[in-house]
Amino acid sequence: MARFDLVVKGGRVATAGDVVVCDVAVKDGRIARLGDDLNGADRIVDARGRLVLPGGIDTHCHIAEDGWMGFVPADDFASATRAAACGGTTTIVPFAHQQRGKPLRHAVDAYHARAEGKAIVDYAFHILMSDPSDQALGQELPALAADGYTSIKIYMTYEGLKLDDRQILNVLAAARRSGCMVMIHAENDACIHYLTAQLVDAGQTGLANFPLTAPHPVEREATHRAIALGEVVDVPILLVHVSSREAIEQIRWARAKGLSVHGETCPQYVTFTGADFERPGWEAAKMLCMPPPRDRASHDEIWTALAGGVLDVLSSDHSAYRMEGPGGKKHHGPEPHFHRVAPGMPGIETRMPLMFSAGVGQGRIGLSTFVAISAANPAKLYGLYPRKGTIAVGSDADLVLWDPDREVTITRSLLHDNSDYTPYEGTRVKGWPVMTFSRGDLVARDGEVLVQPGRGRFLPCARPLAAQA
Amino acid sequence: MARFDLVVKGGRVATAGDVVVCDVAVKDGRIARLGDDLNGADRIVDARGRLVLPGGIDTHCHIAEDGWMGFVPADDFASATRAAACGGTTTIVPFAHQQRGKPLRHAVDAYHARAEGKAIVDYAFHILMSDPSDQALGQELPALAADGYTSIKIYMTYEGLKLDDRQILNVLAAARRSGCMVMIHAENDACIHYLTAQLVDAGQTGLANFPLTAPHPVEREATHRAIALGEVVDVPILLVHVSSREAIEQIRWARAKGLSVHGETCPQYVTFTGADFERPGWEAAKMLCMPPPRDRASHDEIWTALAGGVLDVLSSDHSAYRMEGPGGKKHHGPEPHFHRVAPGMPGIETRMPLMFSAGVGQGRIGLSTFVAISAANPAKLYGLYPRKGTIAVGSDADLVLWDPDREVTITRSLLHDNSDYTPYEGTRVKGWPVMTFSRGDLVARDGEVLVQPGRGRFLPCARPLAAQA
Amino acid sequence: MARFDLVVKGGRVATAGDVVVCDVAVKDGRIARLGDDLNGADRIVDARGRLVLPGGIDTHCHIAEDGWMGFVPADDFASATRAAACGGTTTIVPFAHQQRGKPLRHAVDAYHARAEGKAIVDYAFHILMSDPSDQALGQELPALAADGYTSIKIYMTYEGLKLDDRQILNVLAAARRSGCMVMIHAENDACIHYLTAQLVDAGQTGLANFPLTAPHPVEREATHRAIALGEVVDVPILLVHVSSREAIEQIRWARAKGLSVHGETCPQYVTFTGADFERPGWEAAKMLCMPPPRDRASHDEIWTALAGGVLDVLSSDHSAYRMEGPGGKKHHGPEPHFHRVAPGMPGIETRMPLMFSAGVGQGRIGLSTFVAISAANPAKLYGLYPRKGTIAVGSDADLVLWDPDREVTITRSLLHDNSDYTPYEGTRVKGWPVMTFSRGDLVARDGEVLVQPGRGRFLPCARPLAAQA
């Protein structure tokens, strides 16, 4: 009788701290043993010449959210987790979106219902808080935190979502009391409206104008403000989808002051620039997102910040719409107008290959840093560690066998989300996930999904280890 | 028949650019001639051993404003300009305070009426804009700017005054169109409310807690935000009463980016610290103001910033209440509560002696810098130059004979405003104004006022020279 | 027959990446297995309630160096490694000091001879290069690097040691070719001489004057210069014993530019300040070292820099002299003169407890950061990883059982080096190493050394992983 369910043998096992060759033995979905000569398993996987990485954790992805303005998000939990698994991601943390005037618990319940029976990998939820009432903060949040919802996403822009400074302070104070992490979308809403109105008044509504609606100071200001509010309340914060060198300058400055300020970025922010919005027709709609991708100097700065730990989380900000058809990006056509295109792009499956290739492959970040930003740090910052995010005894056996040498040209037909395009069409990467295990189950191999919807489980989150340097 | 009305002979004449010994001849209220041997005047003043400075310009003083919460400002235009003149200041620029829902013109007319027949030195008005309606910005402001009202004061805090970011952008855009300077009181309102509520809830309402309602990040954040909004609109701004090293850090940073960001400070911010709020009884009420005085490091930083031109305006922020009697600072007694004391202090008369003594006298700034911050820069930044702010041919003969060696202990009985105290009681200074001329008239000598209310004239302001480096 | 030599059971195993409870099994001096239920060993150690840390690596310690000016270092490899082991340190990297005019190989051979038969834990050598001749750099270094000497220490000050900029560039270029790490003692030599001469000329030779010989700009300038020279050559550098907020400011700035600049600090730089040099008599001689300990602001900055990864190595800079007797610190008495006291202090045994207590215990750094700076980073930066610096399959079984709750008052009689004092006399710490294993051998328990000199082995170093973020 086999002692283990699975042994992965001879791979180069990488965590945020270590890179060593060893065997990994799995029992009952958890890592039971690491050793130099492990055997006795139902399944033996030969990982020689491969990397063995903790399954990726994508903590910024919009799944099965409600449509708006006629736009309809492309993915449900089935398609999104299929794509995640094929891309080497074994945990997702999408948002449970509170409707204004409604209890937080409604949101949580609603998104549980949407995930139920669909997910193929594990998931937790951030509370997307649009209405931080006394009831929500004083009554609901403590209970929800105890139930495993320990992160809150708030917005400084977007109608129906944006909170004012007093609301943000209240959220931060409540987060401090309940030990939650607050994720902040930092853009100055008034500036975006002011600049958009100027462009619209001038009839400058083509997609090429989109970056002009939210230039550097728009993100930088809100970043500084978010930092200051966190400083006043004395609570850690996490800035999501940091896109620009000027925002990074603020985060660096905060870190140098000793503040607990964390930062997330996404592949699109080291890939695209303002120039991409000058592409003809609807092409630019494919990478239109908020904040807008910037410039080469920002790309360099993001890599430096990732390498130095100033940015500590890599997410996809997956927010997929189809280009064509009802509810798609062209829905308000026939002409593309920058303010009538749904922002967002698919990215849950390409996140890890793109950043491994451009980062580890090009020598911009080390392998342990790649693991840190794609798995370990998110786990620690959102209370999933050590269950997720590492390869250690007792952790869930979420493992990715990564072929560092496989070269792949990204194209739509390879991908598993429900969108009808990828903004990375034609991009060539080196390094690709060849097997993805979730709690010891082989869920995807070479782009083939091997399990049924519903096997993914909800993960209640503990208090984040924000203070863990 | 005398050729000149007045010749000031043999003084050390200091401007923002030069310090030379020469004679100054005045005719019809203006400086007619500078020379090495001027004579032939009705009045010859021997200035040997004295400095001859441009009359001070105090561009931040609250005069004859409406009371609130039962507090009654102490000064009208008669008492305020008496104090100004005795302190070496020959031009004041108080605020014409717009009431919400009322036209700007009402405010301007109302304050003209309050000044009429009272002022003994010249005055202009900033528009204190509390309601930037389309009407105010689109219709009224262009006309008012043409009439000589070319500066706008806005607040980021205070009930009834504070503007939100979108309103600020609108004001900045209107200022850009009309060539006006926007002065900004930069403190984060939500943080002040949050921190105040925490203290009040904890019963910590003694004056010693006052600085805790608005610590460094509160001013720093709003300063950064104001800079960003000005950057988005591409218009110069001026931060008033900069108090802290952290706010200065932001201004420096903006300057290094090439932004046109100006900064004002006041004597209280290089004099008092948070420790002064621990004085017993009502003593701390005397120097309670917003933002709160800070710490020694901020004092040092303010001096460095003045010396280096990073802060370019010295004002008093004179806002005088009596301590005793109805409408006084103790009005809501018997116990002092930090949120029931009117913020503000008298300072219009002591502004120049305090800063000359601590600045020029202690070697922290040069004499030309003192003239620049107390007269020349305000004149340039608010459209009064070259009529005011310098000693040049054609300029108004607003002159102060300054005895650099006279030592004076500041005490209430020396002063001429209508308050019943000075926060600087007992402070010893070296350097004192001994004669003050306004348009060639000797208006004050050794603390004695020599003219009647009503001789002061309104000064229509031209477009500020914000771009003049 | 037992399968393992040793199993450490139930401890909280901490590495630079992970903190998890598991068992650690050792075979033939190496870590054979990590698991949740390991048994079958000759020796089972119950580690429940204890931390299990990688043995500390002290990469800056002066052992058995030649005397100078009559001073005689207190420690040989026996006493130093005894002290190291009792303090939780299982690897030391002292210096092989090249004499000017002599080959590097002579130095290496000489220090091997001094270590031979004495060390109880493992050791490697940095080449202390005082004479970077063409022969040394062009011929010897490549061969030495191949033999396992892959780090070079150079000095910017000290007679007989200091290199000029051209020599430093040559060293850096040679290090780049051979893949060596260059450690730099960064102080401006000319400034120290200038300031010292001024003090000596003024008869100000008491120990209280010592910090005046090397104030902030002395270290800051040399730090900036070292960074610039490394930038010109395009090679990583490591600044040793960083003591001041101004030096850290430079390192931060370099990191933000994306330069590979590493920094080391020591316990004395978060413990003592300039005020300690005002202690009476010879007391100040006990903590006299170069650069001098600074001020509270620098302490805070060092902790922030350690937490943020800006400083990445913790060493002792152990350089022990006795106070009394021939060759001791008082050797040039009877009166203490700051320039006639040997700089340096013992610290090899107290390094880890002091920093665990003040850092992890006080919440200034996380446990993984403590492991990173005390073991993992030094291993990576000096080519000892993964053999040393972590607890991973295949690594040497250098383990410390750490009792996080034990409170100890540091006093001379507890310590094992050959000095006759500790500068930390009377300091109370919480957290103490209770068992130290080197390659699976229990070498020290509760301050008792359990092995004989000579068991420690030389460690040839591989190419440092400076680029590993």
Next chain:
Amino acid sequence: MARFDLVVKGGRVATAGDVVVCDVAVKDGRIARLGDDLNGADRIVDARGRLVLPGGIDTHCHIAEDGWMGFVPADDFASATRAAACGGTTTIVPFAHQQRGKPLRHAVDAYHARAEGKAIVDYAFHILMSDPSDQALGQELPALAADGYTSIKIYMTYEGLKLDDRQILNVLAAARRSGCMVMIHAENDACIHYLTAQLVDAGQTGLANFPLTAPHPVEREATHRAIALGEVVDVPILLVHVSSREAIEQIRWARAKGLSVHGETCPQYVTFTGADFERPGWEAAKMLCMPPPRDRASHDEIWTALAGGVLDVLSSDHSAYRMEGPGGKKHHGPEPHFHRVAPGMPGIETRMPLMFSAGVGQGRIGLSTFVAISAANPAKLYGLYPRKGTIAVGSDADLVLWDPDREVTITRSLLHDNSDYTPYEGTRVKGWPVMTFSRGDLVARDGEVLVQPGRGRFLPCARPLAAQA
């Protein structure tokens, strides 16, 4: 009988502090009067529509220095001052170059002899100190300072000139004692040698490689070091020919710390970039100078720094060689090698028109800033104020009538130095000096020199007003 020798009527008179329309009356070579209706003069000049500026002061120009390596400087005091006068410059401060081993006084005497009978405008001398012996610093400097030589130029690079840090400290300390200003050429000599050797070894000796010999860190490092040495000695310093954004970053940083650090730049550093060194043939030799011109970002930063007072002096660094003939730039031909071309270019005549046009004309700096950097600040920083550098009663009547509207295409044939080219050939500028007065004498008009060599006088310099903010 005329009361004045000269009255300049109706011009727009600009100083560093003021810009006003008035008349300027001159008597005995000095400004006797400023007024609104001055008459009664031997000569009346109608300046309506013109600017009246203080004569320019060029405090960095190499005149009649010895040749070296076969190169022969093109200009003597006659040709240089002719060019200066025609370009609106009425005071020059070239260098009295000490030969190593020789007394300073020899240098001063020698350069006096070279100037004698030749100059047409006034001149002072900086001591170019190459040998700061005890004799030079302790004996000679105090006497020379008393005689009017109050500035010292030192080099951190160049064979035969460069001083090491200890020598620099000694110079700074001596300057502090004698009240002298120390000008520093800040480039790291060792880096230049290291990089040059690498290029030469690789056979990369074409002019396009020249900028690679001294990239940003070379100037930045030396700038930081110079600042630190000045800080240690507590004495003002002035960095000459600041060329790069990275050097400016250091100066800004020093200013923010409150250090008295001054900076000079030159037209070439806002005109040329590294790309100009790729011009074919010998073309790049025309603008080859040390430090090398940089990049557009540095140009922008220089303008921002000039506008903000971070750089306070504009000089030409005139160092003219002919291209052709013996001693010319091609002397070591036939092929151009970057290390065999004399660095330096002519610029004494084009300094003011180039910077007026690009600065004031393009709105990058104000008119008063132009006067400040071209005349007032140099006068103050080198002890010539108020005799020179302003238009004030008692100052020398050094005046330039400037036509702000005249457009000129710079070409060799317009210029008056002895070189055979201008690096600005073909550059179109707007704004040109039409009359230049030196002590009331019209010395040049529209490019025609109206006086004879020998009328220029030596100017003994007083103690610089470095502290005058």
